[in-house]
Amino acid sequence: MENIILSGFSDEVAPGFDEQLAAMQEFGITHIELRAADGINVSDLTPRKLGEVKGKLFNAGIKVSSIGSPIGKISIEDDFHAHMEKFKRTLEIQKELGAPYLRMFSFYYPDGMQPQEVREEVFRRVQALVRTAQEWDSVLLHENEKEIYGDNASRCLELMEEFGCKNFQAVFDFSNFVEVGQDTLEAYKLLKPYIEYVHIKDCLAEEKRVVPAGQGDGHVAEILADLIGGGWSGFLSLEPHLADFSGLRLLEKDAKERGLTDGKTAWKTALDALKGILEGLA
Numbered sequence: 001m002e003n004i005i006l007s008g009f010s011d012e013v014a015p016g017f018d019e020q021l022a023a024m025q026e027f028g029i030t031h032i033e034l035r036a037a038d039g040i041n042v043s044d045l046t047p048r049k050l051g052e053v054k055g056k057l058f059n060a061g062i063k064v065s066s067i068g069s070p071i072g073k074i075s076i077e078d079d080f081h082a083h084m085e086k087f088k089r090t091l092e093i094q095k096e097l098g099a100p101y102l103r104m105f106s107f108y109y110p111d112g113m114q115p116q117e118v119r120e121e122v123f124r125r126v127q128a129l130v131r132t133a134q135e136w137d138s139v140l141l142h143e144n145e146k147e148i149y150g151d152n153a154s155r156c157l158e159l160m161e162e163f164g165c166k167n168f169q170a171v172f173d174f175s176n177f178v179e180v181g182q183d184t185l186e187a188y189k190l191l192k193p194y195i196e197y198v199h200i201k202d203c204l205a206e207e208k209r210v211v212p213a214g215q216g217d218g219h220v221a222e223i224l225a226d227l228i229g230g231g232w233s234g235f236l237s238l239e240p241h242l243a244d245f246s247g248l249r250l251l252e253k254d255a256k257e258r259g260l261t262d263g264k265t266a267w268k269t270a271l272d273a274l275k276g277i278l279e280g281l282a
Helices: 017-027 047-060 080-097 116-138 151-162 176-179 182-193 221-231 263-281
Strands: 005-006 030-036 064-067 101-104 139-143 168-173 196-200 201-206 210-211 234-238
Touching: 005 064, 005 263, 017 263, 030 234, 047 080, 064 116, 064 234, 080 101, 080 116, 101 196, 116 139, 116 151, 116 168, 139 151, 139 196, 151 168, 151 182, 168 176, 168 182, 168 210, 176 182, 176 196, 176 201, 182 196, 182 221, 196 221, 221 263, 234 263
Parallel strands: 005 030, 005 234, 030 064, 064 101, 101 139, 139 168, 168 196, 196 234
Antiparallel strands: 201 210
């Protein structure tokens, strides 16, 4: 599978960037989805820290597949102007690191409100993000995160049909769909034309517990078989979520305890599960 490249969120190994890169080298991983280095979110890297990160990546022979940014992961009621300034800084970081993609979201909305009540404002904001990405010749990847506007397949499809272009495409995240009660086979059927990038984690629907790929209800092997078998090429990015890594509770509103405590072990467990699936497809 020469056209499939494995990547992943290295910050789930350890907070320290040196430890992250050492583990990726040990695992034979050539790319990472950069979310945090030394406890600093990628969007908050100062020019000096960015230079340090860039140097360490070069020395390790590791590239960045995507910026794992928090753009769009705020409430629809939060200040958008300030968020746009953060977005522009993140675009600068993306370009400096030579990352082909920047991951983003489509906004949380207040408890008690329905998605359609915020649809107009979500679309206004996403349109602004996409237009700015076009100015920067950047590719945004919308992730189907839990509890945002685009958390199920139908609303992800709405966004793709409205804004889908070379600068706005989809991340397919198996576990996140399972956690919101979305059948992944249905989601895949709807979103297949827009899938540019894949997050690899699985989930048990009844427990809403993240598990290694192929051990949950995400139909990971079945979907990857169709996707890759149909000639798709790109990044499969591991997001293990099997251990209580530093920063987890900043990423999820109601983060649950994970079964493993060692990030490196959790990462290797997730990697081995994915490799097992891919070997079965070869």
